[in-house]
Amino acid sequence: MLARSVRDAARSPAMRLTLILPPVRPEVSPAVERCPYAGCGGAHFQRWQAVPKPLRDTVLTEVVARRERCARCGRTFRVSPVGVGPDQTSARLKGVAVMFSVLGMSYGAASAALGALGWPLSKVAVSYAVQGAGAAVAGLRREAVARGGGRVAALGADLTTVRCAGQWLTVGLGVDAVRGTVLSLDVLPNGEAATLTAWLEQLATALGAEVLVSDDADPFKIAADATGVDQQVGKAHVQRNTEAWVDGIEPALATDADGSLARIGVAPSQAVADCRALLRLVTERQPTPEAAATLEAIHRRYVGAAKPAKGEAMSAAYRLRLFSLDRWNLWPRLTRYRTWAGPDGDTLDGTTTACERAIGWWVKERYRTMRGYKREQSVLNVSRLIAAMGNALDGAGFALAEVIA
Ligand SMILES: [Zn+2]
DSSP states (O other), X not given: OHHHHHHHHHHOTTOOOOEEOOOOBTTOOOOOOSOSSTTTOXXXXXXXXXXXEEOBOSSOSEEEEEEEEETTTOOEEEEOOBTOXXXXXXXXXXXXXXXXXXXXXXXXXXXXXXXXTTOOOOHHHHHHHHHHHHHXXXXXXXXXXXXXXXXXXXXXXEEEEEEETTEEEEEEEEEETTTOOEEEEEEESOSOHHHHHHHHHHHHHHHTOOEEEEOOXXXXXXXXXXXXXXXXXXXXXXXXXXXXXXXXXXXXXXXXXXXXXXXXXXXXXHHHHHHHHHHHHHHXXXXXXXXXXXXXXXXXXXXXXXXXXXXXXXXHHHHHHHHHHHHHHHHHHHHHHXXXXXXXXXXXOSOOHHHHHHIIIIIIHHXXXXXXXXXXXXXXXXXXXXXXXXXXXXXXXXXXXXXXX
């Protein structure tokens, strides 16, 4: 959550978040270009009268709005100064409410704090301000694409779940895998391959992505292939599950406990050496022809291991046959980062850290403090809002005026 990253930012001089409150300029009224009444289109106006307007704000208690009269239709309408909307709460005060909320206060706590500061705002008004700002962040992706020169060559993607109104929602998160900025946060109907394919296809096309960085779950592999992008799977995850697999099977292979190695004429010491070689290759991840050839040779040693009959357990040799095939198939996706270079000389580190961090900060931590969202749209609004602020860490600052009407 932002609170945590702000705390980290305070400790680290390298990371900094600046929130810029929307300004209120009582002396500046926005210019009106078109008559606000539907179908009129008038472009010439007459100043009709000045109207005092009470205001809830951190500085002002009243501003002067002006009433203009359309020269074409003769109707009048009100124009408020910059930072003042049709209601009586200034954008600046809404900005403070949003700031308190994203820094970790509940709506009720933010409302109480504002009241103590002499700027009373109800809990409901705080929640409207936060939800409204979140809804305005829908353009996250567009902004980030624009900043990246219109293109994000390496798209990181991951799924997480959030409990909302008594059920689990699948949330898909897309990041710029090189820079870590959040590009897209979407609620998906499920985490199946067909759903992921549709979601990723649309993202990858909009971004011009050429490589997908994700974990090695099958739906992501299928989606990457269907979308026509290369894939890099998270190296740490693959290494961990390879280690666990080797640890689990080594005792059975070392003694050929089920006799399956003897049936294909492979010595137990050879099988153990093959497991260790697999683990070493996966740990070193060298994209060389020799490494790929070794993987192939290991797999070929076990192709004779028989598939178990229906209802029977897999033999150790058969398990090694399947696992070595899986690692051999996975090889290009595991080593892609070693040779990949983006259009601006960008490189990948082979991890899914950008996604994991984004999920931890912008979805999961936030979710814990809210003890479950009540509406699906709230999940999106709040997560998108804090992710947009997260994207502004280290930058010129996040201008709340951009998301507060
Ligand atoms: Zn008009």
